[in-house]
Amino acid sequence: MKFGKIRIENKNLIFTKRMRINSLPCEEIVFADWDTQIRRDDGESQEEAAVFVMTKQNKKYRFPMKDKEANRFMEYIRTEFPSILTERPYKNPVSLQSLPNTRDLGGIANQEGRVIFPGKLLRSGELYHVSRMDQKYLTENCRLKTVIDLRTPGEIRRKPDTQMEGVTYIENPVVDEMTAEITHETGLLNFIDSIDRDPEEYWKKFYRELVLDPYSVNKYAEFLDYLAEQKEGAVLWHSSLGKDRAGVATALLLWVLQVPEETILEDFTNTSKFLEGEMEYMLRLCDLNSEKQKKRENGITACYQAKREYLEEVFQTIEKSYGSMEIFLRKKLYVSPKMAEALQKKYLI
Numbered sequence: 001m002k003f004g005k006i007r008i009e010n011k012n013l014i015f016t017k018r019m020r021i022n023s024l025p026c027e028e029i030v031f032a033d034w035d036t037q038i039r040r041d042d043g044e045s046q047e048e049a050a051v052f053v054m055t056k057q058n059k060k061y062r063f064p065m066k067d068k069e070a071n072r073f074m075e076y077i078r079t080e081f082p083s084i085l086t087e088r089p090y091k092n093p094v095s096l097q098s099l100p101n102t103r104d105l106g107g108i109a110n111q112e113g114r115v116i117f118p119g120k121l122l123r124s125g126e127l128y129h130v131s132r133m134d135q136k137y138l139t140e141n142c143r144l145k146t147v148i149d150l151r152t153p154g155e156i157r158r159k160p161d162t163q164m165e166g167v168t169y170i171e172n173p174v175v176d177e178m179t180a181e182i183t184h185e186t187g188l189l190n191f192i193d194s195i196d197r198d199p200e201e202y203w204k205k206f207y208r209e210l211v212l213d214p215y216s217v218n219k220y221a222e223f224l225d226y227l228a229e230q231k232e233g234a235v236l237w238h239s240s241l242g243k244d245r246a247g248v249a250t251a252l253l254l255w256v257l258q259v260p261e262e263t264i265l266e267d268f269t270n271t272s273k274f275l276e277g278e279m280e281y282m283l284r285l286c287d288l289n290s291e292k293q294k295k296r297e298n299g300i301t302a303c304y305q306a307k308r309e310y311l312e313e314v315f316q317t318i319e320k321s322y323g324s325m326e327i328f329l330r331k332k333l334y335v336s337p338k339m340a341e342a343l344q345k346k347y348l349i
Contacts, residue, residue, distance in 0.1 A: 003051070003073040004065025008080075013053070015063060028055045030117065030349055031085045032077050034070035054349060082143075083232070085119055096138075098131040099124060101242040101274040104142075105250070108267065110258040114348040119143065120234055121227075121347060123250045125242030125275075126151070130162035138236070139164050145233030148226055150174045150219075150245040159240075170226060174210065174219045174245040189285065192299030193292055199302035203244075204313045210248050211318055211328070221333040223249050224256065228343055241278070243271045243306050251311055252333065255325055256340050257348060261315070271306035279304035 001008045006015040013024040031054040050064045051073050065073070077084055096102050102125070106118025119142050127147065130138075138144040144167055149156060152173045161169060195202055210216050227235060239245035247268050254264045279300060286296045315325070322328040329335040335343075 001076060003076070004063060004069045006051075006063050006065075006073075008076070015061070024053075024055070024061070026081050026084070029053050029081070029084050030056050032074065033086060034074055056349075085117070096131075096134040098129065098134050099127070100277060101125040101271060102236070102238075103270075103274070105254070105267070108254070108259055108263060110344075110348065111260055112258065114344075116257065116259075117347055117349050121253070122234055122236035123242060123246050124236055124238040125246070126155075126159055126238060126240050127161040127236075128159040130164075135162065135164050138234075139166060143233040144236055146170065146226070146230060146235040148172050148223060148235065148237040150223070150237060150239045150249060152176065155240060172219055172222055172226070174216050174223075174239070174249070175213075176215070188282070188300070188303060189296060192296050192303075195299070199299040200307070200309070203302055203307075203310055206244065207248065207310050207313045208317045210245070211314055212321060217332050220249060220252055224253065224333055224335060224339075224343070227253065228339055228346070230346070241275060241304070243275065243304070244310075247271060247306060247311065248314055251314065252329070253343075256329060256335055256343055258344065265308055265311055268311045269306050269308050272304070275304045275306075 006013060008014070008026065011026045013026055013029070015022055015024070032051065034049060034051045048064055049067045049070045050062050051070050053061050053063075055061075074086060078086055103123050104118060105116045105121040105123065108116045110116075122142065122144070144164065146168050147161060148170045149161060150172055152175065153171070156171065163169070192199065210220075223237065237246055237249055251264050251268060254267065255261075282300045282304065283297060286293050286300070318325055318328045322332065329340070
């Protein structure tokens with residue numbers, strides 16, 4: 001099959017470079033796209049289309065061709081090689097109607113300039129009553145294969161994940177039932193009414209316990225194991241809101257992938273804007289005439305906002321209690337250098 005000056009034969013992309021014929025196995029290609037650039041020729045500006053491909057070894061190739069040929073090439077790739085990603089790698093929330101806090105980590109860059117492979121790692125809030133359109137997007141566009149549920153059995157019974165065909169569901173509860181109870185609407189308000197301390201201080205303690213409690217630590221180790229064992233398609237992990245338990249899980253994974261600390265904190269705090277709608281709904285539940293109104297408003301705000309100080313509390317606790325993040329990952333989460341390298345190879349390009 002010929003496309004401009006390149007062709008695909010026997011599942012190999014054939015092209016000429018420096019007067020030599022080269023053969024690139026299509027199974028080595030992880031990303032393909034096409035774009036149009038402005039080319040200046042004899043003082044005149046002309047548009048020039050080109051196909052762009054990237055390999056597992058992070059090698060990049062650009063092949064100029066006409067728009068029609070580029071379009072035909074992309075259609076052929078999507079049909080014959082569905083495992084090749086054909087969307088631009090950049091950080092963005094996944095465009096879903098019923099899941100406001102579902103985000104693709106694709107495009108986040110690590111310290112070496114490598115980026116997370118788009119469409120592989122998704123973080124989210126609960127998958128309760130997912131619309132049919134969103135189900136189709138997750139299974140077809142994102143090629144979702146695995147869901148890791150970080151909620152407790154009680155939470156799962158009350159708001160079970162929408163079951164999608166071809167998706168494996170794994171229950172990996174990070175905290176016990178009593179702790180998780182405050183994530184429910186009525187439980188949250190009752191909790192806020194009952195506490196006798198600053199709600200922000202409560203949440204800082206909650207975050208500290210996520211990396212101090214042996215049960216929670218073991219569950220985060222299992223979470224990373226599941227990611228290492230993922231064979232194909234995308235994996236999505238979620239808690240109730242997708243902020244606390246899922247937020248710490250994401251931060252630990254990003255650290256393994258050698259993402260800078262400031263970028264990890266930025267991803268964490270971005271959660272606040274995706275939860276604004278849910279926070280406003282909870283605020284409306286407050287009794288405006290109640291003497292508890294101000295206390296409830298402060299408590300709800302502390303619960304729904306992903307404040308930088310919360311995740312900083314996690315990092316400081318790890319540093320103080322274990323010596324360093326590297327020691328914590330190796331000795332408590334059992335992330336050996338070999339496992340870290342495998343995760344980086346699997347999810348970075």
